[in-house]
Amino acid sequence: MQLSMPRFDSARVLIVGDVMLDRYWMGETTRISPEAPVPAVRVAATEDRPGGAANVALNVAALGGAASLIGLVGRDEPGEALAGQLEAAGVACRLIGVEKERTIVKLRVIARNQQLIRLDLEDRFADVHAPAIAGALGDALDSASVVILSDYGKGTLSDIQALITAARAKGCSVLVDPKGVDFERYRGASLLKPNLAEFEAVVGHCGSEQVLLEKARALVEQLELGALLVTRGKSGMTLLRRGEAPVHFPTQAREVYDVTGAGDTVISTIGAALGAGEDLVAAVGLSNVAAGIAVGKLGTAAVSGPELRRAISAQREHDRGAVSEEQLVAAIADAKAAGERIVFTNGCFDILHAGHVGYLEQARALGDRLVVAINSDASVKRLKGPSRPVNTLDRRMVVLSALESVDWVVAFEDDTPTPLIEKVRPDILVKGGDYSLDQVVGGEIVRAYGGEVRVLSHLDNCSTTAIVEAIRGRSGRQD
Template sequence: MRPLVVVGDALLDVDLVGTASRLTPDAPVPVVEDVERRERPGGAALAAVIAAVIAALSPSGRPRREVVLVAPIDTDEGASRLRALLDGRVRLVAIPSSGGTAVKQRVRVGDHSVVRLDTGSPVATVGALPAEAAEVIRTAGAVLVADYGRGTTAAPDVRAALAAAGGPVVWDPHPRGADPVPNARLVTPNGAEAARVAAAAGCPADGDGLAAVGVRAEALIRSWGVAAVAVTLGSRGALLSYGEGAPMVVPAVPVTGGDPCGAGDSFAAAAALALADGAVTGEAVAAAVAAASAFVARGGASAWDAAVDEPNVVADSSVDALLARVRAAGGTVVATGGCFDLLHPGHVATLRAARGLGDCLVVCINSDDSVRRLKGPSRPLVTATDRARVLEALEFVEAVVVFEEDTPAAVLDRLRPDVWAKGGDYAGADLPEAAVLRRWGGQAVVLPYLDGHSTTALVERSRV
């Protein structure tokens, strides 16, 4: 399997994380105390590590795609620390460089950045591209260009290699960076970058609505001569344009809190991996939006080295981070469960009522095998993956978890919600899950059920 090759500017990112409970007496600025230093790869190096994490989540049985980082690396202390962070995660093919390693330090209090301090030369002196680097680009399954404006993508040797890349090229641009090479399959500017470049190209579309973003994307395709542009819009998702016809808009899954730093790298990395696997551009952008949302939900760049287990379904990737955020804010976690095969008004009424009991709602659903054991061989009518997607589309559902057992006891023990809510005729009876909830002081409750609605009844009526 040919590797994913990431080309661009490698940085060293440092978070100085502390607490703040008072302001300085001489200025209205916080006093940050108990500071902990956390280092991570930055720029193209972060994009490469994120790509390696996403590649590790490939479906069972598929070989894991190698990720190779081609980037200028100096010989200073920052470069040594960066090499150590990359070791064992991605293969580094270094381009000789001088000018020092760029270091970006964020001072953070909780989930908020107070200030950022940048050191190191803004532009690196890039040496000749080694033969090994040119070869891995030529034989890549796909190439991701993570441009951070330090001069790598403007170097003639690098541009010549990218023009001859063997796989599709995804280009994540930077305001101070070079224009994408014309053979790029996909360019991924954010909304502000697209507006800036489009204005310079004589297309100053007003506003940030989809119509204006679409006009800018078409202008960028004409200006750069590339195949497609996907403008990332943060929590709004992304707009994909091929330069003519109606653009495709991929909405993002709503994420509460989280660190958005690195979301663009996650988007571009996921798109490049999808193209390497043979996806068409629209499929790649849809996968990229989902990956970026999941990345932010897991903690973003701040949690870059956290272990990530392959989720049962797309909707399950952010539940632990969600619960941590709600509990940190003193909120109440509510959970409910069931098969939810053929979602009907009774389900919706119960879910809405359950959400009203707390600050987030996690829905625990039976896996397909579990439903078959409970309901018979003809069920479920809808797979667990699709049931989860439908449930998470509801505005009052924050997360969905699939469990394999016949009862939710094990998943409840892992999630430990404050409230377990069930709809139906359990009033006055002890819910089976109540004993589990008592272990940590949780409460099982019964909610009114909208009479006359059940999946079994719907199925029977459809057979008449």
Template sequence: MREISLPAPGSTAARPRILVMGDVMLDRLIQGEAHRLSVEAPVPIVHQQSESQRAGGAANVAVNLAALGAQVILAGVVGRDREAGSLEEVVREGGVHRVHFVVRADLPTTMKTRIVAHRQQIARLDREAFHLLDADGLAALLAVLRQEIPRCRAVLVPDYGKGVVTPELWSALVELCAGEDVPLLVDPSPRAAATDYRGASLMKPNWTEALRAVLQTGEERPGVEEIGRRWVAASDGGAVLITRGEEGMSLFRPQQPTFHAPARRRDVFDVTGAGDTVLATMGWAMAAGLELEDATWLANLAGGLAVERFGTARIGRRELQRGLAPEGDLEDKLICRDKLEDFLAPHRRAGRRIVFTNGCFDILHPGHLRLLRRCAACGDVVVVGLNSDSSVRRLKGARRPVLSAGDRALVLAALAEVHAVVIFEEDTPAELIAQVLPDVLVKGGDYRPEDVVGRDLVEGRGGRLELIPLRAGISTSRLVEGMYPASATDDPESRSGGEN
């Protein structure tokens, strides 16, 4: 893992002023369930359960920057419609400092509506109109550039090819940024040529865009090094960052060796907006004064985190800091109840067997290890439900737990057999089991099958119960009795699962 020092939280470097100018969009997400096909056509009927709106396009870049701590100015073109108001509300709620929208009555605000059932995208509806920036719109955006660029540490241009980034606007961007020594980063339009962005400090095409823009007719596909060389030649001295999906990212600069940032293994859930996250992180890192190679590493990390989430995602400084920790950082295994489905969904999609067990796990001992190893042998992903401190006190007495829930969770997370630890407040794990919906439910052998909480639910879904024989003569309660006088243990050993 590369060692990178992020600027101190709250420092000037950590809160750079950054201008984002490009094609702004409103993302609308409709989620529901689909259990049958329509009789009218071979399409699923989606029973809508929720609807939400998010920032898209250049607006998504802006809210990603705000999540990192930047002071963000956003400029773009919208229609004279209610969607424009919704988009401005969304970006302001996302922390964008200032919004400059040019309003055109002859255009709709670009909106993309995704219809999702069971976290699978079924359809996407696009409402948009391609346009070239008119004279009034150009004059308004040029005024924004002249006002904002002298006070900025970087300018980001996500060009989705909708017509905002015209040659005239780009020429003005290059001139103003060069005059103020402000880095100019661009995510090229899918239809653009590499030479369309001469003067950029950094261009960030994805692999498909990079290949299409420089591949010659009838030519056998070159390797990434040659593609990168051609883009650098077209950039007029700027750097080129090619994002390559599962191959990571490759940074090309004139007269310097190529820098490759390898991708970490991820469960790809949704690639929506990942490119925006990469551009935002790259821009924030450069504006904060990081070297290009470090900025590339951070952007690669942020893009990997983004694809593990559903819909457009915002990756903040804390997540980057955690991602820079060594592989298998313990805190990554500590899952909140409201984030549990996000953790489990990629595993379900991949067909992995989910195993669940629960207990107090107060002072981990060989009996616990034996139970957890058997859990790992029963499936692919082990989720441990951990009784909270108040739950342990109710079950075990006033002197327990010996270790706090946070400490007990960290100890469990340190075990390779454990993939997730979830703390629950209830006396039984019934609600948590209903949320996890495991394929295998594991308990200690001192239980009778009919007494195991959650058994009916798991077996009713085709899962199974595994009872693991306990090691005689060892339990946390016995260990505690040896540490304190007899009067210190108020309650006898309670049957909350495992050798607790």
């Protein structure tokens, strides 16, 4: 999938949910406690980070979006620490302090970059606070275009259906990160994002891809959801939308270091991207990249805008260029799984000129990815004569790969690209020049499976043969 960096500074995202403080005690362990067979940790440093819905808000702000947060905290030191960190990060907080209840704290003890134990200092907030949450939501909706409901089952979203209804009535997209097995309470959400374990806890075990998709579609219809995104760990993510083909996103993680907060990263990136004007598929694609960054960090950590921009740039560089036939087939499969339309063209491209550049730009505009199949040197000689090509295959591939309009360049040995077209099965087959549709090689194959064949014109007075003849003529006059 071709991703670009959205204008996150235009996103206005309201986050409502269970906020918590992730507290870390870090040190070294060199011995076993004499009191019990457990490591003894000498704590050398402590660190506090916003967690839960607060981490979602922090992620939106780190991307550059305008994040507002509503949640419940106790009137205590952890609540004050949480509010201070969020406000320092630019999050507009409305944390409702309640008497005789405590801020949720997750205390993790870390030694040698390994989590030894987690201590949960928490109680579920009472349902009596639901009207205060609903009132705060109503006051904040006018300044938001996307609402994220981050449910950790701690009581803040005890009347979540009322919040979904109110937000949808204001025209906001409502994204829900669910908890528990009662998904009925999320009815009518624009997007529901369970992980695979949460999804299977509701619909039952999915023994195959087909079963997963069938149960996902049924859940979308049953709950009147706009879309369902199932995050599947190392198997990536699968997006189901009403009336649309499923879209699968392969995992982006190169090395999984710590999955803490990865789900928060996913939903916050989707929310910020939607708020910045991206469509849902692109927003999920961006969240997939962001999650790959997040799991490479220790503990709860936000993904910043510059980090995501660099990752997108690196992905773009590694996801295009000169490829073998086998690499192309695999890349095409991934692109089609992400819903991208593949455009295919072919030629010798011996001396790249303005006509080629304009033609390839037109071809690329017809779809999401452009494949340029290029004749091998032997194939060019058979077609053009013993004096051609002027430029060898490797040079021609390098030049074509450098064009922004071209995604993949692949060589073929045959006189025609027919065998390659049969393998790639492009959505659109394009040829440039004075051809009729019936003369385009491979056209009958593409039309047979429902693809499209197009003929585009080259710029006038642009021809490789004419350029070669002109060069030879000038060389002769000088001799």
